[in-house]
Every structure is written in structure tokens, then in C-alpha cells.
Amino acid sequence: MTTQNIIEISGVEKRFGTFTAVRDLNLTLKEGEFFSLLGPSGCGKTTALRMIAGFQDHDAGSIRIGGQDMAHIPANKRPTNMVFQSYAIFPHLNVGDNVAFGLRKLKLGKAETDDRVAEALEMVELGGLQSRKATELSGGQRQRVALARALVMRPKVLLLDEPLSALDKNLREAMQFEMRRLQQKLGITFVMVTHDQYEAMTMSDRIGVMFKGQLKQVDKPEVLYARPCSQEVAAFIGGMNFLDAAVTGEVNGKLHADVQGFGPLSIDVNPNVARRGPQLLAGIRPEQLEISAQKPDGYDGYLQGTVTNAAFYGENVHYHVTADGLPQPIAVSVPNYFHTVDHKQGDPVWLGVQNASVIDLGAREA
Amino acid sequence: MAGFLRTEAGKGLVLSAPASLYVGFLVAAPLGILVAYSFWTQTYVEIDKTLTWANYLEAATDPLVRHLLLRSILIAAAVTAATVALAYPIAYFIAFRTHKKTLWLLLITIPFWSSYLLRVFSWKLVLGFNGVMNSALISMGLITEPLTFLLYNEFAVVLTLAHAWAPFAILPIYVSLQKIDRSLLEAATDLGLTKLERFIRVTLPLSVPGIIAGSLIIFIPTVGDYVTPSLVGGSQGKMVANLIQVQFGPANNWPLGATLSLVAMASVGFVAILFVILATALGRRIR
Numbered sequence: 001m002t003t004q005n006i007i008e009i010s011g012v013e014k015r016f017g018t019f020t021a022v023r024d025l026n027l028t029l030k031e032g033e034f035f036s037l038l039g040p041s042g043c044g045k046t047t048a049l050r051m052i053a054g055f056q057d058h059d060a061g062s063i064r065i066g067g068q069d070m071a072h073i074p075a076n077k078r079p080t081n082m083v084f085q086s087y088a089i090f091p092h093l094n095v096g097d098n099v100a101f102g103l104r105k106l107k108l109g110k111a112e113t114d115d116r117v118a119e120a121l122e123m124v125e126l127g128g129l130q131s132r133k134a135t136e137l138s139g140g141q142r143q144r145v146a147l148a149r150a151l152v153m154r155p156k157v158l159l160l161d162e163p164l165s166a167l168d169k170n171l172r173e174a175m176q177f178e179m180r181r182l183q184q185k186l187g188i189t190f191v192m193v194t195h196d197q198y199e200a201m202t203m204s205d206r207i208g209v210m211f212k213g214q215l216k217q218v219d220k221p222e223v224l225y226a227r228p229c230s231q232e233v234a235a236f237i238g239g240m241n242f243l244d245a246a247v248t249g250e251v252n253g254k255l256h257a258d259v260q261g262f263g264p265l266s267i268d269v270n271p272n273v274a275r276r277g278p279q280l281l282a283g284i285r286p287e288q289l290e291i292s293a294q295k296p297d298g299y300d301g302y303l304q305g306t307v308t309n310a311a312f313y314g315e316n317v318h319y320h321v322t323a324d325g326l327p328q329p330i331a332v333s334v335p336n337y338f339h340t341v342d343h344k345q346g347d348p349v350w351l352g353v354q355n356a357s358v359i360d361l362g363a364r365e366a
Numbered sequence: 367m368a369g370f371l372r373t374e375a376g377k378g379l380v381l382s383a384p385a386s387l388y389v390g391f392l393v394a395a396p397l398g399i400l401v402a403y404s405f406w407t408q409t410y411v412e413i414d415k416t417l418t419w420a421n422y423l424e425a426a427t428d429p430l431v432r433h434l435l436l437r438s439i440l441i442a443a444a445v446t447a448a449t450v451a452l453a454y455p456i457a458y459f460i461a462f463r464t465h466k467k468t469l470w471l472l473l474i475t476i477p478f479w480s481s482y483l484l485r486v487f488s489w490k491l492v493l494g495f496n497g498v499m500n501s502a503l504i505s506m507g508l509i510t511e512p513l514t515f516l517l518y519n520e521f522a523v524v525l526t527l528a529h530a531w532a533p534f535a536i537l538p539i540y541v542s543l544q545k546i547d548r549s550l551l552e553a554a555t556d557l558g559l560t561k562l563e564r565f566i567r568v569t570l571p572l573s574v575p576g577i578i579a580g581s582l583i584i585f586i587p588t589v590g591d592y593v594t595p596s597l598v599g600g601s602q603g604k605m606v607a608n609l610i611q612v613q614f615g616p617a618n619n620w621p622l623g624a625t626l627s628l629v630a631m632a633s634v635g636f637v638a639i640l641f642v643i644l645a646t647a648l649g650r651r652i653r
Binding site for chain 1: 547549550552553554555556557558559560563567568571572649650652653
């Protein structure tokens with residue numbers, strides 16, 4: 001299946017005075033894709049989104065939407081619509097008039113406008129609430145109205161600025177699935193900005209991770225998790241134990257390295273790694289480690305240590321394990337099968353790891 | 367007693383007492399006296415305290431009262447319209463187009479640093495027969511004789527009051543504009559509107575409360591103003607308050623004066639309520 005590129009961003013830069021908010025942004029999005037820009041606050045992700053929407057001009061590079069250069073196209077003429085972080089529901093209008101706001105400009109006639117508003121509200125499960133006052137809506141309903149108001153315009157690209165951050169946890173999780181379902185049904189390209197890694201991973205086809213104005217890695221959620229390109233990306237997404245390793249050789253795409261605490265291991269070369277150095281940084285996800293009172297069988301590397309902390313999280317149990325020569329304790333996460341915390345603080349334990357669980361992260365960052 | 371003062375009701379009574387006493391003695395009581403007077407009659411030096419509708423009948427039938435009341439309301443409406451129309455762009459500028467908001471708000475209050483009477487007299491100097499305006503126009507050769515329509519008429523009253531009231535319109539409109547969430551404007555742009563359409567469909571309806579507040583603050587006291595009309599209004603600029611003043615002064619007919627005051631209050635109240643209802647309905651019609 002070949003799909004068209006809907007957004008092509010190349011070499012885009014945005015400066016505010018002497019501060020460069022976005023530098024050398026290159027990104028191509030496919031039609032019907034759910035893409036997330038993920039990064040800490042102030043990393044430039046919102047600026048990038050606002051440049052696509054047309055609320056901010058770019059200082060260099062080009063943005064093309066549907067093959068058309070957006071350089072001199074103002075925000076009100078772009079084939080994009082936005083769901084704002086605050087939802088920006090017009091307080092002086094009721095739900096129906098909010099959703100019809102952009103349609104009225106198109107002068108479609110009352111019947112068609114009403115039909116499209118009803119259809120859009122139906123889509124976000126607010127059917128029949130046209131006459132409800134904007135001030136009487138709950139947070140989740142406001143979010144749905146904002147979504148309907150943007151989708152009713154049938155944009156080529158829907159832009160979402162932290163769309164779920166104002167909702168409480170349960171509602172947020174329900175909306176994640178609902179928005180994903182809606183996006184797949186409509187086939188519209190969604191570009192979402194978020195600082196929440198779980199939100200990005202559960203909803204997106206691909207995620208772009210941004211730090212300090214630069215897009216560091218663009219990949220599917222699974223790849224991003226399994227093969228992060230650097231220490232900072234690895235640290236931002238999920239938990240990660242960082243261990244220094246000394247490379248002793250490289251054979252058939254495998255690095256032989258002496259990993260701190262675990263000894264010699266064979267690590268797959270990570271093709272995404274951005275920066276190499278004399279020292280190797282190895283990463284191990286907390287849930288990839290085996291923890292046991294006796295030495296477990298069948299692992300490639302072992303570490304003998306002491307539990308310094310045990311915390312019960314419900315769906316899993318987190319342990320911190322220290323050993324001589326480790327700069328900081330190793331985090332281990334074990335699924336909660338039997339509702340027990342097997343290891344207490346001060347218990348001696350064994351950790352086991354498979355070669356395949358060790359991630360090559362290239363050079364350690366300062 | 368001490369126990370009662372610690373209850374919510376006790377605290378509320380104590381805290382509201384100063385204001386209640388103030389309003390009671392200085393607003394409600396005089397108003398009550400005014401109402402009482404309006405049903406009495408003046409008989410030379412004495413007041414006849416027999417209750418009668420005579421004053422109200424006179425106020426309703428005398429064409430002069432009707433004429434002055436109508437003129438007062440029209441002049442006040444013109445002053446309000448002019449002031450709000452001139453104030454809106456200034457309020458808009460301060461709210462949306464400048465970062466030096468405090469400086470601008472301070473500048474707007476500068477007229478208040480001098481007495482209101484001085485400002486009215488200054489307008490006389492500007493608009494008078496040998497005033498600044500006429501001298502300037504004559505020396506530029508644009509006119510040969512002084513313009514006489516500048517002073518001592520309704521125009522002078524409207525101009526003077528519009529200038530005097532400007533801050534009272536600018537401030538509430540500024541507050542209502544400042545309160546508008548900027549993302550609402552972006553949302554309107556995002557949904558395809560031009561800047562003008564956005565102003566009409568979002569900014570204007572959301573600033574209606576400020577327009578209503580400013581209009582009432584100006585309209586209500588203007589109807590009852592008697593200083594400005596007597597100084598710059600001439601004979602055709604006289605308003606209902608001048609007539610009321612005459613009843614309490616030279617004519618020495620307090621009961622009729624009281625009746626006229628109450629009739630004026632009722633008319634102002636009626637027009638103001640009508641205005642609020644209309645303005646709110648108009649604001650709601652914009653979708």
C-alpha cells in the first residue's frame with residue numbers, strides 16, 4: 001500500500017530573539033498517520049505544532065501540507081484544524097454553535113450545517129447536546145466539543161496540543177483509546193504534542209522525540225522503546241538502568257562488552273545510535289531483569305546484590321538492588337502474579353539478564 | 367452576646383453594619399424623605415402635608431417637563447454612544463496591542479488629576495466665541511467670522527461630557543477585553559475566520575458586558591447632570607436636572623422638585639433596563 005506524504009517539513013528553524021526554539025526540523029508524515037511529538041516542556045514541540053498550524057512563522061526551511069508550500073498561507077487558510085490545550089470553547093456560544101463556528105463561514109446553508117454539526121457531535125458521543133451551554137460542560141465534554149469543532153471542518157491534518165493533559169487519569173485513558181479509534185475510522189492525519197510518554201506510546205503510529213529544539217528520533221513506539229538512539233531518549237521513555245561497559249570486540253553486528261556489575265555480555269549493535277565514543281553505555285529495562293533469592297538458571301549475565309528498597313505498585317513490584325562497585329542501585333520491576341513482595345529490604349538477591357535485553361546506547365552523555 | 371458574635375450570622379452582621387448604616391442613613395432615608403415630599407404641596411412658606419398626586423399630575427402634563435426629560439435622555443444617550451465608540455478602540459489598543467498597559471492606564475486617568483469644573487471651563491475656553499478653536503481657524507484663514515455653533519448648545523454638552531467620561535468607558539471595556547482567553551482568538555482564526563470576522567464573532571460579543579457596564583456608568587449620571595449643561599449648554603442645552611435645581615432653589619417648590627427627581631430616576635431606570643436587555647439580546651444573536 002502506498003500512501004501519500006501529507007506533511008513535509010524540511011530544515012525548519014524558529015528563533016525568538018537569540019533563543020532558537022526549533023532547529024533544523026525535518027519530518028515527513030504520511031496520510032492517515034497518528035504522529036506524536038514527545039518531549040519535556042520547553043523542548044519546542046508546541047512551537048513546531050504552531051508553525052504547522054500557521055500561528056507562528058518559520059524563520060528558515062519549508063513546510064508543505066498536501067504538497068502545497070505554506071510559507072505565505074495564513075492560519076485561517078490552512079487545511080489544518082487544531083484542538084487547543086485549553087480547548088478554547090467559545091463561552092458565549094452553546095455546544096451546537098461552537099461546533100458550527102467554522103461551518104458558518106462556509107455558508108453551507110442551514111440544513112447542511114445542522115447535519116454536519118449533528119454528525120460531528122454523534123461522532124464524539126455528544127449527540128443531541130447542541131443546545132447545552134458551553135459553561136455547563138465537564139472537562140471531558142469540553143474536550144469532545146473541541147474535537148468535534150475541529151473535525152467538522154474535515155481538515156487534512158488535525159493538530160492536537162496536549163489534548164488530554166487537563167483531564168483526570170481515568171478519563172484520560174478512556175479518551176486515549178477513543179481518539180485512536182476516531183482517528184482510524186476517519187483516516188485523518190493526527191499530529192499530537194504531548195509530554196506524556198504513555199499517551200504518546202498508546203496512541204501513535206510513530207513518535208518524534210524532541211529535546212532542546214531538536215528532533216532526536218522518529219520511530220514506532222516499540223522501536224523507540226527497544227532501540228532508543230541516545231541516553232536522553234532512553235531516559236525519557238520508560239525506566240532504564242544505565243551501565244558503563246568496556247567494548248572488547250565486535251563480531252557479526254554484536255558488541256562484546258564487559259558490562260558494569262554483570263560482566264561480559266554480547267550486545268546487538270543498535271542502528272539508531274547517534275553518537276559513539278570510546279566507552280559504551282549499556283541500558284537495561286527494569287522489567288527485563290530476573291530477580292531471585294537463588295542464582296537463576298539460563299541467563300547470560302548475573303549480579304549479586306542487596307535489596308535496598310521494595311515498593312508495591314499494584315500491577316508490579318519495584319526493587320532497588322545495590323552491589324559493590326555500582327554507582328547507583330539497579331531498578332527491577334516484577335509483575336505482580338501472587339500479590340506478594342518476595343524480597344525484603346536487606347535481602348541478598350541474584351539478578352539475571354539475557355544478552356538480548358541489553359541495549360546499546362552509544363556514548364554516555366555528560 | 368459574645369457567643370452570637372462568633373457565629374457566621376453574627377460576623378456577617380458586624381462586618382456589614384458600617385455599610386448598612388451608611389446606606390441606610392445617607393441613601394435610603396433621604397430617598398424616603400424625597401418620596402414623602404413628592405406627595406406633599408408647597409403653599410408659599412409652608413408645606414402642606416396632605417397626601418396628593420397633584421405633583422405627579424403636573425409632571426405628567428407639563429410639556430416642559432416632558433421636553434426636558436426627553437432631551438436629557440437623548441443627550442445622555444448621545445454622550446454614552448460617543449464615549450463608548452471613542453473608548454472602545456483605546457481599550458482594545460491597551461488590551462491587545464501594547465505591553466505597557468500600566469503606563470497607558472495611568473495616562474488615561476490624567477484628566478482626573480484636575481477638577482471637573484476646571485475641565486468644563488477649559489472647554490469653554492476652547493469652544494468659545496473668542497476661544498482657541500475660533501482664533502485658530504480665523505488666523506489660518508479658514509473662516510472669517512467666529513463659529514457660534516461650538517458652544518452653548520447640545521453639541522458642547524455632548525463633547526464636554528464625552529471627554530470627561532472617557533476613562534469610565536475605557537476601564538470596564540478594557541477589563542472585559544483583557545479577560546478574553548487569547549486561545550479563543552486563535553481558535554477562531556484556526557476555524558477560518560479573518561481578523562475582522564473574528565472581531566465581530568468573538569471579541570465583540572465577549573466584550574458586551576464591558577460595553578454595558580461602561581454605558582450604564584455614563585448614562586445614569588449624565589441624565590441627571592446639571593453642572594455641564596448650565597456651563598456649556600446655553601438655553602437649548604438645558605436638561606431635566608436644571609429644572610429640578612430651579613424647584614429646590616429660585617422657585618422654592620420642593621415637592622415638585624422631589625417629584626421630578628423621582629420621575630427622572632424612574633425614567634433612567636426604565637431606559638437602562640431596556641438597554642441592558644437589548645444589548646444582551648444583540649450580543650447573543652451573534653453566532
